[in-house]
Amino acid sequence: MSLGVFSTSQPLTLGVELELQIVNNDDYDLAPVSGDLLRLMAKHRIPGDVKPEITSSMIELSTGVCAGHGQALAELGEIRDALVHCAERLDVSLCGGGTHPFQHWTRRRIFETPRFHELSALYGYLSKQFTVFGQHVHVGCPSADEALVLLHGxxxxxxxLIALAASSPFVQGEDTGFDSARLNSVFAFPLSGRAPFVQTWADFETFFGKMTRTGVVTGMKDFYWDIRPKPEFGTIEVRVLDTPLTIEKAAALAGFIQCLARWLTLEKPFTLSEDDYLPYTFNRFQACRFGLDGTFVDPETGEHRVLRDDLATVLGRLDTHAADLGAEPALKLLRQEIAGTGNDAAWLRRLEQQHHLLPEVVRRASLRWHG
Structure with missing residues (x-):
């Protein structure tokens, strides 16, 4: 199978996808009503799209192609408001967060599409355990080769990104000790993790051809990489973010990624190397486990730094790009979290320590999502 042509897209444009929890308004467990919600949403004109996810207690929204942070926030707000209106008609609520704090995977239902049932047949119980919720951000790239270079940078x-977005400390009623427990579910899938270190589309097509000949993959959707190219969109897709608790945080993360992409593209601050990936798995684990307090090993120098501190340095290097892109509000929100309030996982934990009742945590989180 061929990858096809890498589509042309406007450089540094954004697209945002968010997977959301649908919860009952009585016990705040997950509610399997995505089909009903989609039927109501079909009557609304929105700037992006809403579609089902693998189990029927999830729904995914996506913006259109956005120039930057401001447009992404506006479109997310318009879609959110329409979804909330429809959810209220069904007497359910919507909620952010990377995991539902106390749902049990055995109670989930696979949504009725051929692809989702194929995935269920292939992955077994992992399919229902994949009732986790993430944010994906697409960044437009002018060419396939430039997309791969940006991916590795x-x-x-x-x-x-994991530490900033982490919002999944609870799984099946327990505090996991992780800020992002969601990613443990993603890592269970084959072909997750990092993309291969190739920097030209010709080399990537060679790799893809070898993989399809094995019969292991049939298309790009079979790769669950942390970042993957999307040739049909002309983008790279960043996939490690937990779904935030608010649209403001979701837009801020997209704005941060856009600023990073511009910095990497224009200033080329690093020379890419396969050795960049030597501490990759360790760094990723530290971010999942400890969030902003995790350790980051600089792949170039071997220096160990606290992620919170390294993020402050990185944000400082992005100020000029944020000004040019109109993303200053995005970086301001993230700086406030780094310096004081912490990520969404910290907010959820504080609420649980206050109330000792996970349904109340979900209720409060749904109120935040509803705005």
């Missing part, structure tokens, strides 16, 4: 900042 962005990979250095995967732990920073």
């Amino acid at each position: 962005m990979s250095r900042f995967i732990p920073h």
Whole structure:
């Protein structure tokens, strides 16, 4: 199978996808009503799209192609408001967060599409355990080769993105000790992790051809990489973010990624090397486990730094790009979290320590999502 042509897209444009929890308004467990929600949403005109996810207690929204942070926030707000209106008609709520704090995977239902049932047949119980919720951000690239170069440059900042977005400390009623437990479910899938270190589309097509000949993959959707190219969109897709608790945080993360992409593209601050990936798995684990307090090993120098501190340095290097892109509000929100309030996982933990009742945590989180 051929990859096809890498589509032309406007450089540094954004697209945002968010997977959301649908919860009951009585016990705040997951509600399997995505089909009903989609039927109501079909009557609304929105700037992007809403579609089902693998189990029927999830729904995914996506923006259109956005120039930057401001447009992404506006489109997310418009879609959110329409979804909330429809959810209220069904007496359910919507919620951010990378995991539902106390749902049990055995109770989930696979949504009725041929692809989802194929995945269920292939992956067994992992399919229902994949009732986790993430944010994906697409970044437009002018060519396939430039997309791969940006992918590998962005990979250095995967732990920073995980730590900022982490919002999944609870699984099946227990505090996991992780800020992002969601990614443990993703890592269970074959072909997850990092993309191969190739910097030209010709070399990537060779790799893809070898993989398809094995019969292991049939298309790009079979790769669950942290960042993957999307040739049909002309983008790279960053996939490690937990779904935030608010649209403001989701837009801020997209704005941060856009600033990173511009910095990497224009200033080329690093020379890419396969050795960049030597501490990759360690750095990713530290971010998942400890969030902003995790350790980051600089792949170039071997220096160990706290992610919170390294993020402050990185944000300082992005100020000029944020000004040019209109993303200053995005970086301001993230700086406030780094310096004081912490990520969404910290907010959820504080609420649980206050109330000792996970349904109340979900109720409060849904109120934040509803705005």
